Amino acid sequence: MSQNRWLATGNFFTSYKQEQRIFLTHLDRLVFICFLVVLFVWPLFLEVGNKYMLVIDNILIAIVAILGLNLLTGFAGLISIGHAAFVGVGAYTVASFARVLGDSHVLITHAWPLMILMAGGVGAVVGAIVGLPAMRLKHLYLVIATLSFQMIFQWTINFMSFFNQGQTISIGRVFWFTGKVVRNQHYFFWYYVILVILIILGLAVRNLLRTRYGRCLVAVRDNDRAADAMGMHPGLTKVYAFAMSGFFAGVAGALHAYLFRGAGFESFTLHQSISYLAMAIVGGLGTLVGSFFGPMAIIMLDLQVENLSEFFKHQFSAALDLATALRPLTFGLVIVLFLMFEPRGIANWWRILRTYLKLWPFRY
Amino acid sequence: MNMSKKLLSVTVVICLALFVFACGEGEKIAELEKKIEQLSAEKADLEKTAAEAVDKPTAAQTYKIGFSGALTGTTSDVGVPYSKAIEDYCRYVNDEKMLGDDKLECMIRDDGYETEKTKRNFEDYMDEGIVFYLNYSTGSSMAMGKDFDEEKIPTITASYHAGNLDVSNYAFLPIVSYTSQALALADYLVANHKGDTPKVAMFIHPSAFGRAPVEDLKKAIAGGLKMDLVEVVEHGKDLDNTAMLQRWMNKKVQYVICQTVQPPVATMLKSAQGLGVIAGSYGEEGKLTFLGLHYAGGPDLVALAGSAVEGFFWTTSYRLMTEKGPGGDAQLALAKRYGRDDATANSQNYTNGVQVIQIAVETIIRAKAKGKKITRQALYEEMLAMNGYNAYNSLTTVGPVSYSKTDRQGVDMLQLYRAQGDVFRPVGAPFAFTPAK
Numbered sequence: 001m002s003q004n005r006w007l008a009t010g011n012f013f014t015s016y017k018q019e020q021r022i023f024l025t026h027l028d029r030l031v032f033i034c035f036l037v038v039l040f041v042w043p044l045f046l047e048v049g050n051k052y053m054l055v056i057d058n059i060l061i062a063i064v065a066i067l068g069l070n071l072l073t074g075f076a077g078l079i080s081i082g083h084a085a086f087v088g089v090g091a092y093t094v095a096s097f098a099r100v101l102g103d104s105h106v107l108i109t110h111a112w113p114l115m116i117l118m119a120g121g122v123g124a125v126v127g128a129i130v131g132l133p134a135m136r137l138k139h140l141y142l143v144i145a146t147l148s149f150q151m152i153f154q155w156t157i158n159f160m161s162f163f164n165q166g167q168t169i170s171i172g173r174v175f176w177f178t179g180k181v182v183r184n185q186h187y188f189f190w191y192y193v194i195l196v197i198l199i200i201l202g203l204a205v206r207n208l209l210r211t212r213y214g215r216c217l218v219a220v221r222d223n224d225r226a227a228d229a230m231g232m233h234p235g236l237t238k239v240y241a242f243a244m245s246g247f248f249a250g251v252a253g254a255l256h257a258y259l260f261r262g263a264g265f266e267s268f269t270l271h272q273s274i275s276y277l278a279m280a281i282v283g284g285l286g287t288l289v290g291s292f293f294g295p296m297a298i299i300m301l302d303l304q305v306e307n308l309s310e311f312f313k314h315q316f317s318a319a320l321d322l323a324t325a326l327r328p329l330t331f332g333l334v335i336v337l338f339l340m341f342e343p344r345g346i347a348n349w350w351r352i353l354r355t356y357l358k359l360w361p362f363r364y
Numbered sequence: 365m366n367m368s369k370k371l372l373s374v375t376v377v378i379c380l381a382l383f384v385f386a387c388g389e390g391e392k393i394a395e396l397e398k399k400i401e402q403l404s405a406e407k408a409d410l411e412k413t414a415a416e417a418v419d420k421p422t423a424a425q426t427y428k429i430g431f432s433g434a435l436t437g438t439t440s441d442v443g444v445p446y447s448k449a450i451e452d453y454c455r456y457v458n459d460e461k462m463l464g465d466d467k468l469e470c471m472i473r474d475d476g477y478e479t480e481k482t483k484r485n486f487e488d489y490m491d492e493g494i495v496f497y498l499n500y501s502t503g504s505s506m507a508m509g510k511d512f513d514e515e516k517i518p519t520i521t522a523s524y525h526a527g528n529l530d531v532s533n534y535a536f537l538p539i540v541s542y543t544s545q546a547l548a549l550a551d552y553l554v555a556n557h558k559g560d561t562p563k564v565a566m567f568i569h570p571s572a573f574g575r576a577p578v579e580d581l582k583k584a585i586a587g588g589l590k591m592d593l594v595e596v597v598e599h600g601k602d603l604d605n606t607a608m609l610q611r612w613m614n615k616k617v618q619y620v621i622c623q624t625v626q627p628p629v630a631t632m633l634k635s636a637q638g639l640g641v642i643a644g645s646y647g648e649e650g651k652l653t654f655l656g657l658h659y660a661g662g663p664d665l666v667a668l669a670g671s672a673v674e675g676f677f678w679t680t681s682y683r684l685m686t687e688k689g690p691g692g693d694a695q696l697a698l699a700k701r702y703g704r705d706d707a708t709a710n711s712q713n714y715t716n717g718v719q720v721i722q723i724a725v726e727t728i729i730r731a732k733a734k735g736k737k738i739t740r741q742a743l744y745e746e747m748l749a750m751n752g753y754n755a756y757n758s759l760t761t762v763g764p765v766s767y768s769k770t771d772r773q774g775v776d777m778l779q780l781y782r783a784q785g786d787v788f789r790p791v792g793a794p795f796a797f798t799p800a801k
Contacts, residue, residue, distance in 0.1 A: 051484055055484065260483060309435075310435065
């Protein structure tokens with residue numbers, strides 16, 4: 001191991017434990033802490049409108065969801081195109097309570113941390129159930145199984161009157177120690193809540209990957225027969241991966257419901273599932289940082305394309321429906337380009353940058 | 365002794381100093397009094413000027429109105445002409461100085477018929493300080509009702525879902541609700557049907573918008589409306605509806621009530637034309653008579669369905685461009701002035717857009733006329749006062765726009781139209797429809 005714990009320019013590990021540390025150098029830890037401080041402090045100094053706070057909150061929620069999807073698809077190698085449905089399960093868990101008890105019931109407004117946790121729990125249970133076919137199915141067949149879950153979810157929400165036939169089920173404003181979180185505090189309040197949850201879940205994933213359970217996921221992804229031979233249970237590992245993914249998605253769904261003060265069907269469609277998958281791919285499958293970069297890149301891209309679409313819409317006639325086509329076209333193009341030229345996603349650019357900075361000013 | 369002399373001399377000096385100072389102060393006091401008088405006069409002048417300024421603002425104001433609608437994606441065929449009308453009328457208001465020196469700024473954003481984006485646009489508009497909001501989709505209007513209430517912002521939605529009025533006190537419908545339209549059509553259907561209880565199918569959009577009138581129609585049937593609702597179909601993106609129409613024919617369906625946008629209706633009508641099942645006259649035995657609510661018909665449907673539209677019954681509160689009259693002429697002139705093509709100029713969705721922005725502008729004009737400061741609350745009050753002799757005639761509708769605390773559905777009159785020779789013609793006179801309780 002390097003004597004200099006601040007600026008190690010290479011890997012000098014002498015034990016497996018050293019390699020598994022969360023922060024390899026003191027500098028890494030310091031940068032991380034500074035970054036966290038910045039994340040917590042900037043809203044106090046910079047004035048940002050509700051629109052942009054909503055976008056930022058949305059990105060953070062997507063990151064929570066992608067952390068779960070990355071565990072499933074990136075680390076365990078199980079492709080899911082029903083992730084939005086898992087997120088929807090979380091949102092509709094909260095919405096169901098609101099429907100039965102009333103949207104301003106104390107459980108919804110005061111015990112919201114419990115509700116978020118409960119939504120994660122329900123997501124985990126549903127994830128485990130949906131993951132059961134994974135004990136027998138692989139690759140494209142498993143994709144179809146997750147697709148069917150997505151379809152079942154959509155149908156259920158869209159047609160059951162209990163779920164208001166997909167129309168938004170409203171959720172009341174929550175309370176904090178200072179009282180009711182009113183409209184002008186709403187997005188800032190949820191920024192901090194989501195940020196805290198994200199940090200906890202991010203560290204949890206980072207830790208998970210250091211444990212035998214995390215290593216099991218990777219082993220099953222790389223070769224499930226070899227993993228079986230090594231004494232692991234590939235089937236249960238896959239179900240476990242689905243359950244964990246469902247938990248993250250459930251938490252994201254509950255946060256989404258609270259942020260938008262309601263749960264509506266259209267936020268959890270197949271299109272959204274594909275968007276989530278795109279976020280995971282663009283960010284970098286099988287990497288923790290990829291779960292952060294992916295949602296940021298895709299949501300920001302989406303915003304810019306929206307602006308461009310609007311520009312085109314005003315410039316050209318309605319018959320030339322270029323604006324409508326522009327969004328899916330750009331979205332598809334970005335995924336294809338990433339798959340072709342940077343299959344390791346933005347996380348790889350981050351790795352290259354870190355390596356460069358680590359060796360700087362030397363090139364080699 | 366020395367001490368006494370010193371004290372005496374000090375006392376004398378102090379007295380002299382006080383005397384001199386007092387004399388000087390007297391002059392100063394007089395000066396001060398004079399200054400106070402001057403300042404009082406100036407203050408009175410300033411107060412008078414300020415009062416005049418309040419009554420008659422000299423600095424030009426800019427009032428912001430926001431519209432979020434589907435300019436791309438689902439239902440954009442409705443949203444685009446609707447938004448163009450808002451844009452054009454807004455320019456017209458400024459060009460013609462309808463608000464005097466004040467300006468109107470209409471912000472238009474695409475939400476792709478997605479509630480999340482609509483919410484984002486709404487937050488953006490609130491940051492911008494709008495005084496009036498125009499919303500589009502049913503889903504978002506229902507989801508954001510509480511936001512409208514919290515922000516106390518008067519909102520007109522392009523959705524005529526009666527539920528909008530339940531979720532927000534600040535939501536207004538430009539015309540009667542989908543429910544009233546459907547019930548009015550059903551009433552007409554039953555009243556003009558000859559023979560046994562008519563069998564009816566509903567062809568609806570797979571959303572809250574499409575489902576809006578279904579339950580109320582079922583309740584009306586349960587309450588004694590003599591018709592048999594055989595099937596309610598939520599359409600997909602089918603390019604052909606032959607199978608569905610054949611099924612209806614097998615079930616002896618005679619009437620189809622459509623609650624969706626024009627493209628799926630056009631597809632269905634073309635399939636029906638292919639099968640030869642479109643009724644030649646109202647309620648023809650063994651054939652289908654098609655009827656539609658506001659967004660299901662109109663000139664845009666003629667453009668999409670061609671000759672298959674013949675005999676289609678349609679109800680709305682809007683006047684059509686195919687009819688001569690001051691409203692239609694004004695709309696054509698507006699569209700022409702701002703370089704719109706014929707399709708846009710003649711679209712009833714353009715008419716809708718014109719009407720909602722007209723209402724918003726009218727509230728501003730009325731609030732200004734009363735010397736009110738233009739705020740959301742002032743405009744909301746003006747909306748609620750728009751009734752009786754104060755009802756607003758926009759010329760684009762078959763009846764006046766009237767709102768009150770108990771009635772937030774704008775135009776209470778409906779007109780039935782029938783497609784004849786590629787044009788929708790009025791059937792009878794406009795009528796006021798009051799749903800049976």
